[in-house]
Amino acid sequence: MITGRLPAGRRPDRFGLLASCIAGRTVAVAAAATGERPWTDGTTIYLAADAADPVTDLAVQASLLAAGSLEPGIARRLSGRPARARRYLAVEGHRALMANSYLLPARARTLIDHDLATRGDSPAASLAVALSREPLPVPPRSFGAINPRRLLAGRDRLGPGSPVRAGERPAPAGDPRRELDEDGDGGEPGPRLEFFASSVGGRGALAPLLQRMLRLRRDPANGGGPLGAAASARVRSRQSTGRGGLVPGVAGGDDGRAPATARPRGQAYPEWDVYRQRYRPGWCTVSETGPRPADDAVLAIPDGRALRRPLARLGTGLEHRRRQFAGDDIDIDATVEARVDGLAGSPRDQPVYVDTQRRRRDLAVLVLLDISASAAEPGTGGPAAGGNSVHERQRAAAAMLTAALHGLGDRVALYGFCSQGRTAVRLVRVKGFDDGLGALEMRRLGGLVPGAYTRLGAAIRHGAAVLEDRGGASWRLLVVLSDGLAYDHGYEGPYGEADSRRALAEARRRGIGCLCLSVGAGTDPASLRRVFGTAAHARIDRPGQLTAVVGPLFRAALGPARRRTA
Amino acid sequence: MTGTTRPYYVPVSNEELVFKAAFRQGMAVLLKGPTGCGKTRFVEAMAHDLGRPLITVSCHDDITTADLVGRFLLRGGDTEWVDGPLTRAVREGAICYLDEVVEARQDTTVVIHPLADHRRQLPIDRLGITLDAAPGFCLVVSYNPGYQSVLKDLKDSTRQRMIAIEFGFPPPEAEEKIIAAEAGIDPGTAAGLVRLGQAIRTLETAGLREVASTRVLIAAARLAAEGLTLRDAALAAVAGPLTDDPLVAAGLAELIGAYLPDGHG
Numbered sequence: 001m002i003t004g005r006l007p008a009g010r011r012p013d014r015f016g017l018l019a020s021c022i023a024g025r026t027v028a029v030a031a032a033a034t035g036e037r038p039w040t041d042g043t044t045i046y047l048a049a050d051a052a053d054p055v056t057d058l059a060v061q062a063s064l065l066a067a068g069s070l071e072p073g074i075a076r077r078l079s080g081r082p083a084r085a086r087r088y089l090a091v092e093g094h095r096a097l098m099a100n101s102y103l104l105p106a107r108a109r110t111l112i113d114h115d116l117a118t119r120g121d122s123p124a125a126s127l128a129v130a131l132s133r134e135p136l137p138v139p140p141r142s143f144g145a146i147n148p149r150r151l152l153a154g155r156d157r158l159g160p161g162s163p164v165r166a167g168e169r170p171a172p173a174g175d176p177r178r179e180l181d182e183d184g185d186g187g188e189p190g191p192r193l194e195f196f197a198s199s200v201g202g203r204g205a206l207a208p209l210l211q212r213m214l215r216l217r218r219d220p221a222n223g224g225g226p227l228g229a230a231a232s233a234r235v236r237s238r239q240s241t242g243r244g245g246l247v248p249g250v251a252g253g254d255d256g257r258a259p260a261t262a263r264p265r266g267q268a269y270p271e272w273d274v275y276r277q278r279y280r281p282g283w284c285t286v287s288e289t290g291p292r293p294a295d296d297a298v299l300a301i302p303d304g305r306a307l308r309r310p311l312a313r314l315g316t317g318l319e320h321r322r323r324q325f326a327g328d329d330i331d332i333d334a335t336v337e338a339r340v341d342g343l344a345g346s347p348r349d350q351p352v353y354v355d356t357q358r359r360r361r362d363l364a365v366l367v368l369l370d371i372s373a374s375a376a377e378p379g380t381g382g383p384a385a386g387g388n389s390v391h392e393r394q395r396a397a398a399a400m401l402t403a404a405l406h407g408l409g410d411r412v413a414l415y416g417f418c419s420q421g422r423t424a425v426r427l428v429r430v431k432g433f434d435d436g437l438g439a440l441e442m443r444r445l446g447g448l449v450p451g452a453y454t455r456l457g458a459a460i461r462h463g464a465a466v467l468e469d470r471g472g473a474s475w476r477l478l479v480v481l482s483d484g485l486a487y488d489h490g491y492e493g494p495y496g497e498a499d500s501r502r503a504l505a506e507a508r509r510r511g512i513g514c515l516c517l518s519v520g521a522g523t524d525p526a527s528l529r530r531v532f533g534t535a536a537h538a539r540i541d542r543p544g545q546l547t548a549v550v551g552p553l554f555r556a557a558l559g560p561a562r563r564r565t566a
Numbered sequence: 567m568t569g570t571t572r573p574y575y576v577p578v579s580n581e582e583l584v585f586k587a588a589f590r591q592g593m594a595v596l597l598k599g600p601t602g603c604g605k606t607r608f609v610e611a612m613a614h615d616l617g618r619p620l621i622t623v624s625c626h627d628d629i630t631t632a633d634l635v636g637r638f639l640l641r642g643g644d645t646e647w648v649d650g651p652l653t654r655a656v657r658e659g660a661i662c663y664l665d666e667v668v669e670a671r672q673d674t675t676v677v678i679h680p681l682a683d684h685r686r687q688l689p690i691d692r693l694g695i696t697l698d699a700a701p702g703f704c705l706v707v708s709y710n711p712g713y714q715s716v717l718k719d720l721k722d723s724t725r726q727r728m729i730a731i732e733f734g735f736p737p738p739e740a741e742e743k744i745i746a747a748e749a750g751i752d753p754g755t756a757a758g759l760v761r762l763g764q765a766i767r768t769l770e771t772a773g774l775r776e777v778a779s780t781r782v783l784i785a786a787a788r789l790a791a792e793g794l795t796l797r798d799a800a801l802a803a804v805a806g807p808l809t810d811d812p813l814v815a816a817g818l819a820e821l822i823g824a825y826l827p828d829g830h831g
Contacts (some may be wrong), residue, residue, distance in 0.1 A: 014813075015817070016817050017769060018765075024768050328630050328633070329638065329692070330638045335645065352640070356630055544811075
């Protein structure tokens with residue numbers, strides 16, 4: 001990308017904040033190819049590096065996003081119809097700017113043509129005008145262009161977490177291949193996904209599930225060609241057997257061996273059935289495995305210094321110390337003694353205060369890292385935030401936290417987790433409580449590859465049990481790093497969310513502090529709240545933002561935690 | 567705080583009525599809202615209206631019960647009790663304002679429990695006495711719910727002893743009026759700053775710990791009143807305090823450039 005070569009002051013990503021505030025959601029800004037008009041794929045706005053007035057160009061694109069002008073229902077209607085898209089833009093651009101006029105910079109406000117802006121009151125109405133025969137002016141150059149195909153591809157990448165509006169229809173399932181050809185401009189974000197989404201019921205409940213299954217299978221050897229009915233059939237048969245040979249999560253983990261080893265041993269945990277309002281005893285089987293360290297993916301041990309300061313200030317309580325030279329209160333016994341000594345003729349300088357000091361740290365932390373396939377999604381914020389996947393960011397955050405807490409002398413363990421149905425919930429031990437933190441642990445961390453699903457509740461229950469058995473400290477804290485998409489076979493929607501919430505509540509009732517962090521995932525705050533409930537949780541874009549949230553988060557999580565009395 | 571002029575406060579909703587009703591009924595008040603939205607100013611205005619002295623304590627996480635209630639000091643060979651701010655307010659019948667009460671630890675905040683409910687008493691263990699609150703005593707605490715759900719420290723048992731008044735940033739017209747009045751600038755300039763503030767507030771966290779509060783907008787307006795260009799004033803008073811991250815700062819600078827003219831304010 002061109003951005004890399006430009007000096008920081010001229011890089012278009014500096015407009016990211018402006019774009020986000022006009023669009024009303026997080027949007028990145030990147031450089032478009034030379035000569036290209038401004039356009040957006042829904043998460044990133046592309047601007048020409050040499051634009052005369054980048055602010056106005058960007059205001060138009062961001063307003064289109066804010067006004068819902070580029071929703072998939074519309075984008076599909078415009079796909080492959082450049083003339084129609086231009087006519088739509090000529091009307092809808094003005095409407096979107098008008099709807100957003102309070103937040104527009106003054107220069108962008110001058111663009112609004114009030115006649116055109118009041119032609120319709122919704123994107124659909126603008127589309128109707130565009131579809132009519134009525135002559136329309138050519139949109140000004142700063143309106144840029146609409147790129148329906150990239151919009152749809154960008155949206156599919158967001159996966160099942162992205163909100164689906166009511167009334168939005170899947171593409172007509174006639175002949176998806178033809179539709180693809182029509183789209184023309186051949187960008188790289190895989191036609192396969194799009195084809196797949198439209199061939200099996202569009203955005204129905206099954207599509208994201210199947211997409212994930214496919215992703216598991218995507219290897220260079222057979223991933224190139226179009227996946228037709230054969231691929232879907234294979235996936236379905238796997239699903240019907242409940243568990244297949246796919247228990248991914250570790251690089252080089254050979255598929256063939258997994259069914260034999262993953263099944264038998266393990267611990268059973270109950271699961272909360274929200275529909276029946278009762279537990280299903282022994283419903284999930286959790287097995288713990290040691291990961292295979294990656295040879296090629298050596299991660300550096302992060303420097304936890306930035307995180308150490310907020311974490312070091314976490315006192316787990318106060319202790320009153322008697323006979324101090326300074327303090328909040330007077331130690332009456334010491335004072336009386338001192339007075340008696342003084343009257344008896346041996347005045348001495350005696351410490352007579354009671355001081356309250358932070359108690360010695362005695363903290364065990366278990367970090368659970370979500371390594372399900374959804375973590376392989378690209379993270380929010382686009383190139384401005386580093387452009388890497390949710391998994392990479394959550395992994396970096398896990399490494400930073402682990403290193404910082406380890407450096408502070410706390411007992412820390414780090415586990416990855418994923419699942420493949422209720423009988424195969426896997427926890428991958430990256431670092432046990434008694435392990436050090438060295439190259440081996442970092443290679444194990446590097447060896448985690450996202451795959452499979454998220455049976456969050458079972459992972460949390462096992463994490464809590466491990467903390468109780470092996471934590472060995474009086475204060476215990478469970479840290480869940482996840483995109484918050486609880487999703488597995490028979491673990492969808494409200495059911496999975498309710499069980500995850502329940503598992504966190506159980507842990508807290510047992511005196512374990514819980515905190516949940518989602519790094520770079522596009523999950524909306526409302527669904528995070530449904531999954532994490534009242535546990536302390538936060539969503540950040542980059543691991544670098546940890547320093548800001550970690551202090552209050554840990555404090556909030558430790559607040560309800562009780563000191564173990566046993 | 568029974569000074570001659572009332573601290574400048576523009577009511578947004580019925581908050582003044584609610585506060586005064588609670589005061590007359592001897593109930594404790596919880597003020598919720600982001601930093602810099604006018605909670606402290608509101609309490610000052612109320613104390614003025616009600617003619618009660620105001621005692622403010624800024625809470626932090628090392629504040630102890632003794633800091634609020636009082637402690638013995640040594641003088642010569644004798645001990646001497648010194649009232650803390652809370653005890654003083656209880657004796658004098660003042661409004662005691664615990665600012666950012668979530669910052670204080672929970673074992674400290676429990677001392678306000680008997681004061682906040684129907685008992686209106688302050689037990690002082692060290693003296694072995696229980697003080698009844700003088701008429702006119704009113705406990706007010708403020709609390710910043712914070713972005714997302716990071717801070718949820720305030721115990722339910724504490725919260726449920728209070729009535730809550732929710733604060734947000736004032737609507738644009740009111741905020742323009744406030745900024746123009748506080749900084750003594752013309753309404754047009756104030757409107758530009760408010761628009762910038764509104765824009766920043768639409769951002770999700772985006773690397774900012776907090777959004778631009780009314781307080782920082784007033785600070786920018788006051789700099790502008792001193793002759794700085796609006797843009798320079800906003801850079802110094804809005805962008806600088808909000809972030810240390812160079813990338814975010816560059817983004818904010820663009821934002822300020824897009825909303826504020828380069829000319830003099």
